[in-house]
Amino acid sequence: MQFSKRIQSMQFSPIRKLTPFADEAKKQGKKVFHLNIGQPDIETPETFFEAINNFKENVLKYTNSQGIDPLIDSFIEYYKQWDIDFERNEIMITNGGSEAILFAIMAICDFGDEIIIPEPFYTNYNGFSEAAGVNVVSFITKAENGFHLPCKEEITSKITDKTKAILISNPGNPTGVVYTYEEVRMLADIAKEYNLYIIADEVYREFVYDNLKYTSALYMTDILDRVILIDSISKRYSACGARIGLVASKNKELIKQILKLCQSRLCVPTIEQVAAANLINTPKEYFTKVKAEYENRRNILYSSLVNIPGIVCEKPTGAFYIVVKLPINDAEHFSQWLLTDFHYNNATVMVAPAGGFYSNPELGKNEIRISYCLNSKDLEEAMDILSKGLEKYKELF
The missing domain is CATH 3.40.640.10 (Type I PLP-dependent aspartate aminotransferase-like (Major domain))
Structure with missing residues (x-):
């Protein structure tokens, strides 16, 4: 039986494509910090x-x-x-x-x-x-x-x-x-x-x-x-x-x-x-608090990233995402490796390979997208894990 060219030409979501590996990591008892998806953890009004x-x-x-x-x-x-x-x-x-x-x-x-x-x-x-x-x-x-x-x-x-x-x-x-x-x-x-x-x-x-x-x-x-x-x-x-x-x-x-x-x-x-x-x-204070929370998370994330050797990124000024250039050749392999072969204190991170955010398949190969929808404490821990994971990956590959 044939599938349509339309469905075959569509890509799987780069935001969700590594989910099976994250699920397996969790089954193994690892804690996975989700930096891959823009799912706010702020309470709904x-x-x-x-x-x-x-x-x-x-x-x-x-x-x-x-x-x-x-x-x-x-x-x-x-x-x-x-x-x-x-x-x-x-x-x-x-x-x-x-x-x-x-x-x-x-x-x-x-x-x-x-x-x-x-x-x-x-x-x-x-x-x-x-x-x-x-x-x-x-x-x-x-x-x-x-x-x-x-x-x-x-x-x-x-x-x-x-x-x-x-x-x-x-x-x-x-x-x-x-x-x-x-x-x-x-x-x-x-x-x-x-x-x-x-x-x-x-x-x-x-x-x-x-x-x-x-x-x-x-x-x-x-x-x-x-x-x-x-x-x-x-x-x-x-x-x-x-x-x-x-x-x-x-x-x-x-x-x-x-x-x-x-x-x-x-x-x-x-x-x-x-x-x-x-x-x-919804009270106006809700938006004031939420915006201040995300701005603080943005600051934590950016401060952590610029201290990781080899990383290139600019400070984002809106939304709650950042695209980061890594000092490696294959961000998709690295993103999967973090879930399948790496942990620090029995925890790891899930990021989104940025190649899927480009139409040109030659672009984004060494980039990831990070969402800062985690609370500040978890975000700090996740950045520490990402830094150590990148250091270890560069040693191996």
């Missing part, structure tokens, strides 16, 4: 669970394919805090930000069309594009430059008559970059000049450090009909398992077309929508 506890319907019904009004209205209220104005018919609730990305790509691209993405990028951008029959065309950003965007000419050199959009993550996953106003403005100018959409994945907007200013693509008021916003409650409310996201745009006709895709999967789970709608009542 109580407002989410209060809404679940107060849900008393006798029949768990389908909801509107667009999403329930209270949830849409809560998002509208939330965006006003960021000087972004939406109307109800400009928002579609989705099964997490992942479905929002897929729907956005499917709505604007035909088979064989292209989307431009700065690399390294969130690995599922490639997976969703492949599933939709769309080709990813990348341009390189470098650790030495903090993964900021290159010049306009380098980006526009990638544009062809098949290019439909530029897809960005801001703040960035996996790099932690926060694009400046000038960088976002440059992308807006390119979108206008070449008749492109900007798919703006802005799920990490709460996590911007060092007193930097966050710039949404929606602040570019002259291209509002070209901006497709991707968002999710997963990170800012530490509610990854709820799978509540959205796709939004001031281009009402585009959103109307995306409704067809929403109807094809019927609706987003009812109870999770009800619970998510109540998150708007």
